[in-house]
Amino acid sequence: MAHTRKAGTAGRFGSRYGRKVRYNVRTVEKQAKGTQECPNCGKPKIKRVAVGIYECKACKARVAGKAYTVK
Numbered sequence: 653m654a655h656t657r658k659a660g661t662a663g664r665f666g667s668r669y670g671r672k673v674r675y676n677v678r679t680v681e682k683q684a685k686g687t688q689e690c691p692n693c694g695k696p697k698i699k700r701v702a703v704g705i706y707e708c709k710a711c712k713a714r715v716a717g718k719a720y721t722v723k
Contacts, residue, residue: 661677662674684721
């Protein structure tokens with residue numbers, strides 16, 4: 653099943669769970685899987701390795717943060 657641009661990663665739920673819940677899942681997953689700004693070097697190169705663990709591709713720093721965001 654392909655994901656539409658509007659539904660994003662929450663397209664796997666189809667029409668279940670309601671629009672608001674699927675929108676919240678989409679925004680959290682987009683934030684967690686995307687790159688974020690590194691607190692050490694300031695470059696937007698930090699990626700999530702595991703829950704609460706992030707690694708910067710630029711300065712190779714490992715940072716502990718929240719479950720879905722660094723800050």
